[in-house]
Amino acid sequence: MARINENFLKLQAGYLFPEIGRRVSQFVSAHPEADVIRLGIGDVTEPLPQAIVEAMHSAVDDMSVRETFKGYGPEQGYDFLRNAIAENDYQARGVPVTADEIFVSDGSKCDSGNILDIFSSDNKVAVTDPVYPVYVDTNVMAGNTGPADKSGRFEGLVYLPVTAENDFIPSLPDEPVDLIYLCYPNNPTGTVATKETLAGWVDYARKNDAIILFDAAYEAYITNPEIPHSIFEIDGARDVAMEFRSFSKNAGFTGVRCGFTVIPNSLMGSTVGGARKPIRDLWNRRHSTKFNGASYVVQRGAAAAYSVEGKQQIADLVEFYLTNAQLLREGLQAVGINVYGGVNAPYVWLKTPGGQTSWEFFDSLLNRAHLVGTPGSGFGASGEGYFRLSAFNSRANVEDAVKRFQKVVS
Numbered sequence: 001m002a003r004i005n006e007n008f009l010k011l012q013a014g015y016l017f018p019e020i021g022r023r024v025s026q027f028v029s030a031h032p033e034a035d036v037i038r039l040g041i042g043d044v045t046e047p048l049p050q051a052i053v054e055a056m057h058s059a060v061d062d063m064s065v066r067e068t069f070k071g072y073g074p075e076q077g078y079d080f081l082r083n084a085i086a087e088n089d090y091q092a093r094g095v096p097v098t099a100d101e102i103f104v105s106d107g108s109k110c111d112s113g114n115i116l117d118i119f120s121s122d123n124k125v126a127v128t129d130p131v132y133p134v135y136v137d138t139n140v141m142a143g144n145t146g147p148a149d150k151s152g153r154f155e156g157l158v159y160l161p162v163t164a165e166n167d168f169i170p171s172l173p174d175e176p177v178d179l180i181y182l183c184y185p186n187n188p189t190g191t192v193a194t195k196e197t198l199a200g201w202v203d204y205a206r207k208n209d210a211i212i213l214f215d216a217a218y219e220a221y222i223t224n225p226e227i228p229h230s231i232f233e234i235d236g237a238r239d240v241a242m243e244f245r246s247f248s249k250n251a252g253f254t255g256v257r258c259g260f261t262v263i264p265n266s267l268m269g270s271t272v273g274g275a276r277k278p279i280r281d282l283w284n285r286r287h288s289t290k291f292n293g294a295s296y297v298v299q300r301g302a303a304a305a306y307s308v309e310g311k312q313q314i315a316d317l318v319e320f321y322l323t324n325a326q327l328l329r330e331g332l333q334a335v336g337i338n339v340y341g342g343v344n345a346p347y348v349w350l351k352t353p354g355g356q357t358s359w360e361f362f363d364s365l366l367n368r369a370h371l372v373g374t375p376g377s378g379f380g381a382s383g384e385g386y387f388r389l390s391a392f393n394s395r396a397n398v399e400d401a402v403k404r405f406q407k408v409v410s
């Protein structure tokens with residue numbers, strides 16, 4: 001009989017968001033009349049920016065004519081998109097990323113999971129706690145951990161708590177680690193990292209020969225000009241970091257699917273014998289073997305995000321969701337809730353009222369206010385007693401949600 005990858009059996013529950021979806025569906029079947037507002041998963045609600053829609057329509061037209069039809073594209077992405085990314089996201093900010101260091105994909109969730117293909121399973125891996133569950137779950141699937149303890153923490157991973165007590169700034173690991181996942185602006189806490197904090201991580205990685213896997217999927221939400229948008233804004237980061245980016249949260253591509261990973265040519269990993277090898281080459285090999293490139297139509301849409309009109313329309317979209325975040329923050333603060341994040345990020349992180357556990361509060365909000373959020377404990381043991389609200393929704397729903405929330409809490 002075919003043997004399974006038993007590492008999957010170590011994962012206790014389903015992936016967090018489908019699990020929430022399952023509980024909400026159960027509630028809706030029992031209460032079909034309930035008008036449920038979903039502020040759980042960070043899924044965008046507003047239509048694609050017009051410049052992107054037009055670019056995608058025109059790309060479909062290209063596909064309808066023999067002369068401009070495209071079959072397989074370059075696995076790494078079309079030059080028109082890789083160049084636009086390098087110029088606009090990096091070089092315009094004084095960051096010397098070049099197009100050949102950019103790998104376009106169907107999203108940064110896939111990349112941040114798939115990246116483990118190119119690393120050995122005996123690396124020591126550090127994650128913040130709470131954390132985007134993909135980092136932990138994919139390490140479990142890859143066999144990089146032992147079993148979970150009662151709190152859900154997996155043996156072998158190094159957890160770096162981020163709570164109100166340390167202002168959501170993780171301490172550097174007190175043991176050497178090889179891979180470090182960082183996400184800023186942070187999912188789930190909505191907090192950001194200063195240049196000094198990131199410089200501390202780069203320094204740690206350089207001293208310990210570690211690699212930082214930096215997830216910048218929410219960089220478009222940074223409103224404070226002092227906060228770095230990319231790990232590569234930090235001196236020395238090109239030797240110790242790679243970066244994941246996404247068009248999901250800025251351009252509304254959660255359903256369209258496009259993202260990219262930046263791996264500097266100078267980033268090296270080591271063989272067991274100590275030979276240094278370029279990480280970029282391994283990822284290029286993996287990418288071109290297991291992936292046939294994001295679709296031409298999607299990449300044309302993504303490239304339109306960098307046109308003059310596209311940039312303005314995206315800025316408007318981001319501002320719309322940030323205003324939602326502000327309404328949530330202020331509405332919750334008005335009834336005495338401790339609220340974090342939501343200023344440079346589309347997530348508001350709050351302390352559950354009355355000492356409720358995260359899942360108790362989830363049930364209470366769902367049952368009493370027909371509101372869905374995400375229990376903090378679903379992101380890790382240190383998320384217990386916290387709760388996340390996503391600002392991705394219509395204005396009307398957010399305003400209604402604030403009123404419902406206030407009614408339940410006050």
Ligand code: MLT
Nearest residue numbers: 040041042043109132187
């Ligand atoms: C979230 O809600 O944390 C995100 O939507 C997850 C994701 O982007 O995959």
